Amino acid sequence: MIPGSFEYHRPGSVAEAVALLSRHSDDARLLAGGHSLIPMMKLRMAQPEHIVDLQDISTLHGIAQDGDTIVIGALTTQNDVIGSNVLAETCPILREAALLIADPQVRYCGTVGGNVANGDPGNDMPAIMQALNASYRAEGPNGVRNIAARDFYEASFFTALGEDEVLTQVRIPTPAAGHGAAYVKQKRKVGDYATAAAAVILSVSGGNCTAASIALTNVGDTPLYAEAAGQALVGTNLDAAAVDAAVQAAQAITQPVSDGRGPAEFRTHVAGIAVRRAIALAQERAS
Amino acid sequence: MSNMHIKMTVNGKAVEGLAEPRTLLIHFLRENLNLTGPHIGCDTSHCGACTVDINGKSVKSCTMFVAQAQGADVTTIEGIAEADGTLHALQEAFREHHGLQCGFCTPGMITRALRLLQENPDPSEEEIRYGISGNLCRCTGYQNIVTAIRAAADQLNTAREAAE
Ligand SMILES: Cc1cc2nc3c(=O)[nH]c(=O)nc-3n(C[C@H](O)[C@H](O)[C@H](O)COP(=O)(O)OP(=O)(O)OC[C@H]3O[C@@H](n4cnc5c(N)ncnc54)[C@H](O)[C@@H]3O)c2cc1C
Ligand code: FES
Ligand code: FES
Numbered sequence: 530m531i532p533g534s535f536e537y538h539r540p541g542s543v544a545e546a547v548a549l550l551s552r553h554s555d556d557a558r559l560l561a562g563g564h565s566l567i568p569m570m571k572l573r574m575a576q577p578e579h580i581v582d583l584q585d586i587s588t589l590h591g592i593a594q595d596g597d598t599i600v601i602g603a604l605t606t607q608n609d610v611i612g613s614n615v616l617a618e619t620c621p622i623l624r625e626a627a628l629l630i631a632d633p634q635v636r637y638c639g640t641v642g643g644n645v646a647n648g649d650p651g652n653d654m655p656a657i658m659q660a661l662n663a664s665y666r667a668e669g670p671n672g673v674r675n676i677a678a679r680d681f682y683e684a685s686f687f688t689a690l691g692e693d694e695v696l697t698q699v700r701i702p703t704p705a706a707g708h709g710a711a712y713v714k715q716k717r718k719v720g721d722y723a724t725a726a727a728a729v730i731l732s733v734s735g736g737n738c739t740a741a742s743i744a745l746t747n748v749g750d751t752p753l754y755a756e757a758a759g760q761a762l763v764g765t766n767l768d769a770a771a772v773d774a775a776v777q778a779a780q781a782i783t784q785p786v787s788d789g790r791g792p793a794e795f796r797t798h799v800a801g802i803a804v805r806r807a808i809a810l811a812q813e814r815a816s
Numbered sequence: 817m818s819n820m821h822i823k824m825t826v827n828g829k830a831v832e833g834l835a836e837p838r839t840l841l842i843h844f845l846r847e848n849l850n851l852t853g854p855h856i857g858c859d860t861s862h863c864g865a866c867t868v869d870i871n872g873k874s875v876k877s878c879t880m881f882v883a884q885a886q887g888a889d890v891t892t893i894e895g896i897a898e899a900d901g902t903l904h905a906l907q908e909a910f911r912e913h914h915g916l917q918c919g920f921c922t923p924g925m926i927t928r929a930l931r932l933l934q935e936n937p938d939p940s941e942e943e944i945r946y947g948i949s950g951n952l953c954r955c956t957g958y959q960n961i962v963t964a965i966r967a968a969a970d971q972l973n974t975a976r977e978a979a980e
Contacts, residue, residue: 532838535838568861580837637874
């Protein structure tokens with residue numbers, strides 16, 4: 530499988546990358562780790578005439594703490610996420626999820642920016658970013674803007690990012706100390722996208738849930754922020770009735786397709802189980 | 817589209833060649849450089865037969881454009897034995913423990929295992945299985961591959977301790 534021809538660019542700065550995107554408008558694509566784009570180009574589902582490889586832009590690498598925000602550079606790889614002490618301490622759900630993405634080779638290449646910008650509902654990071662209420666920083670010809678992960682995804686492979694914008698950072702409000710979080714993903718084998726998966730983040734005080742957010746992967750056209758499901762937990766002691774209500778609220782917004790991972794009804798069922806297990810794990814991990 | 821002048825270091829040697837940027841690294845290695853150790857198993861980023869080491873990372877070379885590897889430091893299975901032909905401990909262990917049958921997956925397995933042992937010199941069985949989960953083998957059932965990697969780890973650790 531040979532991809533179509535393209536002209537290759539390797540800009541050294543975001544400004545240069547933006548200029549290249551503006552000049553070649555709809556014929557150009559950014560290349561980060563290439564592990565979603567290259568397979569699509571090999572299948573000729575994407576045939577860009579210009580490839581703008583971001584690898585030399587050093588400002589896009591790295592994980593840092595900026596006040597009460599965790600800032601992840603777009604080119605940070607999934608493998609970097611797994612190895613990050615900062616994330617292990619402040620936001621362990623990212624490591625848990627990264628370990629469930631693809632396989633070691635893919636994780637050395639695949640980037641956080643590419644994973645969230647791609648727009649494939651099968652990608653695992655977007656739902657987690659929605660649960661964390663992260664935002665994405667985008668830089669384009671008209672300057673810089675931040676887009677909430679909860680507003681970013683419009684349809685499969687359609688996002689709020691402009692054709693001439695580069696996603697430079699993922700910015701996560703540092704989760705409350707003592708929060709509990711879990712990402713539960715069901716997949717058929719290593720390297721498979723989720724049949725369904727759920728991210729749950731919650732805080733517990735004196736046995737009562739004081740905050741909760743829930744989001745789902747691969748059971749709709751986009752990642753799904755299940756706001757009502759989180760609300761169903763807040764103010765309860767996470768008893769069976771509250772958990773049932775959250776599971777039902779989450780299942781109610783799923784619209785999976787039937788595919789090799791199972792019929793739609795089954796995937797909605799799995800989403801419910803993932804939510805239930807993730808709530809239990811998050812509760813256990815909260816302190 | 818015009819060819820790019822590609823330069824990289826492969827198995828310690830500076831190499832160059834002309835190739836279209838869309839050329840996949842695996843094709844450049846096999847067809848331009850005649851390094852046919854890395855194999856094309858699936859061509860869909862799943863099997864790991866094409867695994868090479870690039871700048872300290874295990875990479876599926878069917879999923880990288882040659883242009884991305886411009887200037888990179890690449891190691892293939894051909895670069896793992898000593899210059900005089902003495903096999904690397906991993907290669908010896910795969911032979912000793914029957915870590916291969918048809919051998920098709922072996923170059924990718926060994927190249928991946930080399931990086932795994934560099935990052936984690938004393939892996940548990942579970943860590944080995946997880947660490948090679950991007951490499952498929954249709955013959956062995958993996959058991960002997962895992963045994964071989966563990967044996968190579970012991971061998972390398974003993975040699976390292978002896979040298980200290
Ligand atoms: C075998 C296999 C299994 C996989 N399994 C999973 C899985 O289980 N879960 C999962 O989440 N993913 C999975 N993936 C996908 C993998 O995680 C990709 O690496 C990831 O989706 C995209 O990241 P990338 O850096 O490779 O992006 P690329 O492929 O380089 O880019 C993807 C898209 O995002 C755009 N883009 C990239 N970076 C930016 C940026 N900074 N700003 C704006 N646009 C940008 C590109 O133009 C392109 O359209 C798998 C991939 C493979 C090959
Ligand atoms: S040929 Fe590259 S992963 Fe199978
Ligand atoms: S030995 Fe035949 S595929 Fe592994």
